Amino acid sequence: MPGYKRACRFCGRLVDEDSVACPFCTRAHPLAPVCPYCVAPIDLAWTVCNSCRKPLTIPCPKCASPVGPDTDACEKCHAVVRYRCPACAVVVVLDAKKCDRCGAKLKEYWKAQAR
Numbered sequence: 001m002p003g004y005k006r007a008c009r010f011c012g013r014l015v016d017e018d019s020v021a022c023p024f025c026t027r028a029h030p031l032a033p034v035c036p037y038c039v040a041p042i043d044l045a046w047t048v049c050n051s052c053r054k055p056l057t058i059p060c061p062k063c064a065s066p067v068g069p070d071t072d073a074c075e076k077c078h079a080v081v082r083y084r085c086p087a088c089a090v091v092v093v094l095d096a097k098k099c100d101r102c103g104a105k106l107k108e109y110w111k112a113q114a115r
């Protein structure tokens with residue numbers, strides 16, 4: 001149904017049903033929890049994705065706190081643990097030239113991250 005809106009599960013504001021990221025709070029996949037790598041639906045209690053078998057909760061590289069599939073930055077030390085394609089919100093390798101999933105070119109995205 002085009003134009004149909006649902007509440008973002010993070011901030012509660014209404015977003016388009018096909019949004020890959022919330023335009024208000026910028027969190028990825030605002031309507032339902034999905035695997036950050038293969039976009040299969042997940043249960044937040046899982047530690048590993050049932051579809052691609054990648055770990056959903058990974059240790060922060062700086063302080064080793066667990067970082068779940070819904071957060072891309074460590075809650076303790078704010079280190080960024082995952083980067084996401086701005087077009088499809090799938091995790092991309094740092095400095096990758098393009099997104100493996102949707103083919104979006106990422107050069108400008110890395111520039112905008114201003115690391």
Ligand SMILES: [Zn+2]
Nearest residue numbers: 008011022025
């Ligand atoms: Zn939101």
Ligand SMILES: [Zn+2]
Nearest residue numbers: 035038049052
């Ligand atoms: Zn997966």
Ligand SMILES: [Zn+2]
Nearest residue numbers: 060063074077
């Ligand atoms: Zn940390």
Ligand SMILES: [Zn+2]
Nearest residue numbers: 085088099102
């Ligand atoms: Zn992509």
